[in-house]
Each structure stands twice: as C-alpha cells, then as structure tokens.
Amino acid sequence: MACSTVRYGPRVTQEIGQDVGVLGAKKVLVMTDATLATMRPVAAVLESLTQHKVEFSVYDSVRVEPTDSSFKDAANFAKAGGFDAYIAVGGGSVIDTCKAANLYASDPEADFLDYVNPPIGKGKPVTVKLAPLIAVPTTAGTGSETTGVAIFDYEPLKAKTGIANRALRPTLGIIDPLHTLLMPERVTAYSGFDVLCHALESFTAIPYQQRSPRPEHPLLRPAYQGSNPISDVWARHALGIIRDYFKRSVYNQDDVEARSQMHLASTFCWCWDYRAKEYKCNHSLIPHGLSVVMTAPAVFTFTAPFCPERHLEAAALLGHDTTNVRKEDAGLVLADVLRKYMSDMKIDDGLEALGFTTDDIPALVKGTLPQHRVTKLAPREQSEEDLAGLFEHSMKVY
Known part of the structure; x- marks a missing residue:
C-alpha cells in the first residue's frame, strides 16, 4: 500500500x-x-x-x-x-x-x-x-x-x-x-460523479491480497492496488461526504463548505459527437464523470453478487436504509440509489441521450477490452458478452 x-x-x-x-x-x-x-x-x-x-x-x-x-x-x-x-x-x-x-x-x-x-x-x-x-x-x-x-x-x-x-x-x-x-453547475455535477464512481469502484474492487500472480519485481507492481484497509477508510468517508454535500455543491456555487468537502473527497478517492454544456473546448466531449456514471447502475448490479455486503454498505453510506434488504438485492438497491443521484443532478437518460445506439455496442466493447488497469480490479470477471450486456442496459437509465 x-x-x-x-x-x-x-x-x-x-x-x-x-x-x-x-x-x-x-x-x-x-x-x-x-x-x-x-x-x-x-x-x-x-x-x-x-x-x-x-x-x-x-x-x-x-x-x-x-x-x-x-x-x-x-x-x-x-x-x-x-x-x-x-x-x-x-x-x-x-x-x-x-x-x-x-x-x-x-x-x-x-x-x-x-x-x-x-x-x-x-x-x-x-x-x-x-x-x-x-x-x-x-x-x-x-x-x-x-x-x-x-x-x-x-x-x-x-x-x-x-x-x-x-x-x-x-x-x-x-x-x-x-x-x-469557479466550477459551473454541470462541471461540478460531472466532477462529483467522478468522485462517486471512483469511491464505489475502490470500495468494491477485488481485495489487494487476492491479486495474483505477485509481480516478479516491486517495480512491476501495478499502480492500482485493489481495495485495502487504507483505501476503505477513505472510500467510506468520501461516500459520506457525497451524501451530505454533493447536491449542495452542484446547486450552490458559493457554498464554500460543500465545494471544499467535495474537493477533499476527490483527493480521497482518484470521442463522440456530443459536447457537454459549460465545457469550453472546440471538440466533441463527454466528460469522464458523465461517461462513468452512465454505466454505473448496470455495472454495480452486475458486480454485486460477488461482494453484496460491500454494495449494501455503499448504498447505506449514500443515505439509503438497507435494514431489511436481502443480499441478493444488493445490486438493484445500489443501482436505484445511483439513479436517484443522477436524477437529482439532471443527468441525461443513458447512452442514447449522448448519441449512442445499440449499433455502437460492438465498438464500445472493443474499446473496453484493453482497459485491464480497471477491468482486472472488478470483483467479477467479464466476457465480451457481459460487456455488451452492460452497454445495452445503459442505453436508458431511468
């Protein structure tokens, strides 16, 4: 670590x-x-x-x-x-x-x-x-x-x-x-979802001691370590900050406390013909936070069966009462929590709203396959068919 x-x-x-x-x-x-x-x-x-x-x-x-x-x-x-x-x-x-x-x-x-x-x-x-x-x-x-x-x-x-x-x-x-x-509303929203998704990914990642094989030399040890006791502390704290301050930071630009807390949470964690509002650039742009949250409900529904306790705890940290929720429903519950945050922050309704169609799924899968730095950290392995299903279920979010 x-x-x-x-x-x-x-x-x-x-x-x-x-x-x-x-x-x-x-x-x-x-x-x-x-x-x-x-x-x-x-x-x-x-x-x-x-x-x-x-x-x-x-x-x-x-x-x-x-x-x-x-x-x-x-x-x-x-x-x-x-x-x-x-x-x-x-x-x-x-x-x-x-x-x-x-x-x-x-x-x-x-x-x-x-x-x-x-x-x-x-x-x-x-x-x-x-x-x-x-x-x-x-x-x-x-x-x-x-x-x-x-x-x-x-x-x-x-x-x-x-x-x-x-x-x-x-x-x-x-x-x-x-x-x-200085961040406009949409920049604040998309950046906040970057924090939220990073915290969830960190908290639900495969544990660091289960990664194998061990590198032959310390220099070959990957920068992404997997969930560990230190990252768990910060991920839990970041999710609590998101629960309390995310919405305030988006809709109150002069709320120093809320924006300061989200800035701290960011430190804790870590195209197409679509141009995001309030981003000043001369090329098509889907901000990173927007791109990751679009598939988040489908992704965490997919990964939940392999560590349901973590998914339920994350939902609770984000403000959902999980007292009587069954483990087998962990993914559905966390997905619903994410959809509520997305709705509150006025996020577009799925990949279709960003200009994608089901015809684009093969290209999206092809672009995902080389991303071993993150896909290998997921608690559940993914086939090409699994990835295609995740994109299909993300065409519409609400």
Missing part, C-alpha cells in the same frame, strides 16, 4: 513559490489549459512564482480529455524546454498531461508506447528519474493529484488507456478549495 503527499487549505496556492524554492528548481514549466490560463488559479500560481523569483514558462495547450496526440505535443514542449520542475494547474486532463510530459522529457529516447499500459503498449516500469511535479487541482473529481496514473484516449483504437506507475505520482498536491468556486 502506498500513499501521497498533499497540502489542504484555503489559499495554500500562495505558498507554491516557496515550495519550488525548497525543491531547488531553477526553470519551471507551468501547465494548464486555454480556459484556465485566464483565470484566478493560474494567476495565483504565477504571482507566487514571480514573488519568489522563480523562472517559469507556461504551456496552456492541454486538451480537455487528452489523447495520445495531445500527450505527445506537451511532451515535445517539455523536452525542448529543459525544465527541472513542473506545476500542473487544472483538472485531471491537465495533471495527467503534465505527468506524461514529465515522463517523456525525462526519457527523451523512449517510444511513446513503451510506457503505455498493455495490451496497447509495453507497460515498461519507470526507472528513469523524473523531475518534481506539483499538482494544483481546480476541479473536485479525478483525484489525479494523488495517483501515479495518466489517462488518455488512444485515437488509433478509439480506446481509453493510460500510463500507470508510482513514479508519476505528483511530489505534492496543493488542494486549495477556493479554486472549486
């Missing part, structure tokens, strides 16, 4: 110049996206760096929901700059892109697929020394500031995959809850 280093509190961003000084960095790359580049979180970082006389450059071309091409563009910029430290200011897309840029700048001769998760890439362990990376998350969703994982869409196969190694984990996560006050 491994943990991360974070600093939490309002306005802790102003300390980042001092943090870079402690690292001894002389030339820093600040990475963000085009929208955030004009907003207060980035300004706060740059002001602190300027105040403490830190030399920096800014890369503001991160793609929201990154691809292999956008990862490569960022990596090329990093390689050319000769930076000795990185600061990522943004959501999961920015932080993940910065992790990848740091990796490939530290190993400039590597082929892109060398480090990408199998079966798409070679999944080589990271043995090169990476530069320090400080992550400043501005959304309450991915928890990327605490993980050694960088997720992207591999365009040649239309599959979501990633790079996973503990070496990628940020040196420090700066959790400044005031940044989340």
